[in-house]
Amino acid sequence: MIKIILLIGIIFSYLMSVGQSDSSKRKEVRETEKFYKNLQKISRKGTMFGQQDALAYGLNADGSRWIGEKNRCDVKSVTGDYPAVIGFDLGHLELDSTKNLDGVPFIDIQQLIIETNKRGGIVTISWHLNNPLNPAKSTWDKQDSTIKNLFSNKEAVELYNSWLDKFSSFLKSLKDKNGKIIPIIFRPFHEHTGSWFWWGANQCTTSEYIALWQYTVNYLKNDKGLNSLIFAYSTDVFESEQSYLERYPGDKYVDLLGFDYYQRNAPASNEDFVKNMNQMIDLVKRLAIEKNKLSAITEMGLEKITESNWWTNIVFPLIKNQGLCYILLWRNGRPDHYYTPFKGHKSEHDFIKFYQQPEILFLNDIKKLKR
Structure with a gap:
């Protein structure tokens, strides 16, 4: 009799834990769906402006760096x-480093994400992870057949x-004041049509890239x-x-369609940049509508x-009334490597005019839209 009672207790505890797990999963899925619908709502009003590492570091008026100022x-x-x-x-979270590949402490990234969410902002994450076949090799160490050899090596x-x-543990540590996990836009294995990363076009076949993407999402x-x-x-x-779709992993595995494109050698390249950008925006926008996905320019900029x-x-004529969810400018990393103006920069006044356009959405704009 005692054994039966104990067995019933174990089964009841197991069923309760499964029920709680399923309930938590459903709540998390609902929160993410709510987040996605809110992004769709915002996209109908304008395009959000974003920047990489905007809160972690930047440049002073004299061009020197500031780092980690609250x-x-x-x-x-x-x-x-x-x-x-x-x-x-x-990048480097996989190596148990205390800092990411750009020197930002992960504890700071965690806090900045939580603060951004509390302010009402949106967070997107990339991951320049090292090579799983040889962790000493960086994302940029091109190693042929990495993905093929990965799945044949236990x-x-x-x-x-x-x-x-x-990665999962870090994402699950990102919680709001109510203990809910913060939804994040995650951009894995990006710029794969180029060949400068170990997952790039020359380093793997189409089927291998798709297999890696699907495996990662499923896991x-x-x-x-x-x-x-x-x-x-x-x-x-x-x-x-x-x-564009050659290595697309399937609608089940993708929520947002985007691309990265930088302008170089301005103003000589202005005409070509605008022409190419317009063509790519039009195509991605059409595909996003057909697939009921969001669309974005996931990286862009003109260095310095x-x-x-x-x-x-x-920029403004390119993205005006395009229905893009957001554009992400790259980081203000060094005096020779920055993508948004700082106080005293020669494009400062033009950027303010850009900021004042009603179709370009900054934090205060989307906070109003969320009400």
Whole structure:
């Protein structure tokens, strides 16, 4: 009789834990769906402005760097408002480093994401992870057949799984004041149509890339129960629908369609940049409508913003009334490597004009839309 009672107790406890787990999963899925619908609502009103590492570091008026100053942001110093979208990278999380590949402590990234969410902002994450076949090799160490060899190597798969475990644990630590996991736009294996990463076009076949993407999504969702992610498919430059979708992992595995494209050698490149950008925006926008997905320019910029009127002359006409969810400018990393103006920069006044356009949404704009 005692054994039967104990057995019943064990079964009851198990069923309760499963019920609680399923209930938590459903709640998390509902929160992510709510987050996604809110992004769709915002996209109908305008395009959110975003920047990578906007809260982690930046540049002073004399061009020197500032790092880790609370509530500071170059965009805010110019406009008085924060970007609506903030980007972060989790590269080196897989190596148990205390800092990411750009030297930002992970504990700071965690806090900045929580603060951004509390302010009403949106967070997107990239992950320049090292090579799971050889962790000493970085994202940029091109190693042919990595993905093919990964899935034929049990130890390598186990190592990759352990990296996904760390990634999942970090994402699950991002909670709001009510204890809910913060939804994040996650952009894995980006710029895959280029060949500068180990997952790039010359380093793997189409089927291998798709297999890696699908495996990663399934592991995070099914094995780790992580349901707080919006998955962003993000190519580099492309010329056609065929080239854009060549390595597309399927509608089931993607929530947002985007691409990365930088302008170089302005103003000589202005005409070509605008032409190419318009073609790519039109194609991605059409595909997003057909597939009922969000669309975005997931990375863009002109290094050092060498054109003082770049914001109103180039950027605004490109994205006006396009229905894009957001654009993400790259980081203000060094005096020779920055993508948004800081106080005293020659494009500062033009950026303020850009900021004042009603179709361009910063933090205060989307906070109003969420009400």
